[in-house]
Amino acid sequence: MSFLSKLQNIDRRVIYVIVLLALAIPLINPLGIPLSISPLTEDVYNLVESLQPGDVVLMSLDYSPGGSPDVHPQAVAVAEHLYKKGVKMAMVSFWDAGPMYGEQILKKYEEQGLVYGTDVVNLGFVSGGETAIRQFGFDVPGTVKVDFRGKNTAGMPIMEGIKDARDFALVIDFVSGNPGINEWVRQVQGPLGIKLAAGAVTVNVPQTMPFVQSGQVLGLLQGLRGAAEYEILIGVPGTAAAGMDAQSLGHMAIIAFILVGNIAFLLDKKVK
Amino acid sequence: MNISSNPWVWFSAFGMIAIFSFAFKENPIYRAFEHLYVGSAAGYAIGVNIDNIVKRAIRPILQEGEFVLIIPIILGVLLYARFFKSIAWLSRWSMAFLVGIGSGLSIYGVVNSQFLAQIRATMIPLNSVNNVVMVFGVLSILLYFFFSMEQKGAIKHSASFGRWIMMVTFGVSFGNVVMGRISLMLGALQDILGGWLGLLG
Numbered sequence: 087m088s089f090l091s092k093l094q095n096i097d098r099r100v101i102y103v104i105v106l107l108a109l110a111i112p113l114i115n116p117l118g119i120p121l122s123i124s125p126l127t128e129d130v131y132n133l134v135e136s137l138q139p140g141d142v143v144l145m146s147l148d149y150s151p152g153g154s155p156d157v158h159p160q161a162v163a164v165a166e167h168l169y170k171k172g173v174k175m176a177m178v179s180f181w182d183a184g185p186m187y188g189e190q191i192l193k194k195y196e197e198q199g200l201v202y203g204t205d206v207v208n209l210g211f212v213s214g215g216e217t218a219i220r221q222f223g224f225d226v227p228g229t230v231k232v233d234f235r236g237k238n239t240a241g242m243p244i245m246e247g248i249k250d251a252r253d254f255a256l257v258i259d260f261v262s263g264n265p266g267i268n269e270w271v272r273q274v275q276g277p278l279g280i281k282l283a284a285g286a287v288t289v290n291v292p293q294t295m296p297f298v299q300s301g302q303v304l305g306l307l308q309g310l311r312g313a314a315e316y317e318i319l320i321g322v323p324g325t326a327a328a329g330m331d332a333q334s335l336g337h338m339a340i341i342a343f344i345l346v347g348n349i350a351f352l353l354d355k356k357v358k
Numbered sequence: 359m360n361i362s363s364n365p366w367v368w369f370s371a372f373g374m375i376a377i378f379s380f381a382f383k384e385n386p387i388y389r390a391f392e393h394l395y396v397g398s399a400a401g402y403a404i405g406v407n408i409d410n411i412v413k414r415a416i417r418p419i420l421q422e423g424e425f426v427l428i429i430p431i432i433l434g435v436l437l438y439a440r441f442f443k444s445i446a447w448l449s450r451w452s453m454a455f456l457v458g459i460g461s462g463l464s465i466y467g468v469v470n471s472q473f474l475a476q477i478r479a480t481m482i483p484l485n486s487v488n489n490v491v492m493v494f495g496v497l498s499i500l501l502y503f504f505f506s507m508e509q510k511g512a513i514k515h516s517a518s519f520g521r522w523i524m525m526v527t528f529g530v531s532f533g534n535v536v537m538g539r540i541s542l543m544l545g546a547l548q549d550i551l552g553g554w555l556g557l558l559g
Contacts, residue, residue, distance in 0.1 A: 156538055333541065
């Protein structure tokens, strides 16, 4: 096999090892590659920044362990911003794994003094997909009479005045698939005209962009990069920002493989 | 280096390494952890759903007398009738209900929010490069899928432009998929290098 043929048929294990090294080395020794802030991330930041202390924001945690490395850091960063602003956080999920992530986020803020039921609440998982999102959007207290911890939501101060999704100052859907942003837009945002933003797993970004362009979704965090940008905007660099060097180097490694393979293919064709 | 002393962190790290080992070769350790993952995910889902039924259906019926909830419970139980040949037809009632409600909700939502709203969003002034690309991109892609007229002359060129726009879109989608997969890998590496081995600051 000629050298050019070998370049076109690199063993996949070699590619895995090189990509692994490209990701691991900058994680251990950060390179400090600059990170620009996307206007869509700024839109989400500005939406949260415009909220007043005491407002209630709904975080819809619609992701599972498969998408959580991409989406959960977004939810963590936005929750930190909400906490700093004194905004109350209600969490709900239309994915069964969602409440688990809600508890992870709330644990930190309860330790810092926020009162469950007054400042924060985890409304838990509502089964039924698109139908459940519709039902929740139109009748919040009727859909979640009991929260994830088994407590009645009726007497909770945070739920006072909440009848439908319009009563939340902002709804942010953190999503890695369906049901998610499509369902929120067509079942709740469209009919009720709520203020809706999203944090999407990177794979879902292209399908969410039309909603941003049309103004149905007011801001969009795009995968881990969106989380990193948000962490930088709120001045609390976390795990997402720490991973951006590695992500850049990982992309460079993949681009290099694509270029090498194609150049070898063209040269090989010319030689033959 | 500050290795974690939490046995669950060790277990989680071994699980991730076992799953990653598939990249090199299929092996029994990978298979064991794959089955463990599928089993635990299914168990978690069943647990959460049973909890959901108890909290949102059984308890309201028994404690608050909301007997109307018996109707969806019956419809749900009827879904399992398909496992018994003699009464399998009963499951069609539940399916008919689900399909009817699902279609009704989706059709309204899709037409209103994903069809009309998107058409409105494309009716924009041609006062910037972005707007021009978007409007002509949409029109040319629609022409590409217009089969009532032979594609020649101006229509052919426009449809060809539409094909290029679609190719760029597919490229963007693929780029996002690569970026997403790298992010997932990064999440696992941060758990292994940071949470387990304590190598990250």
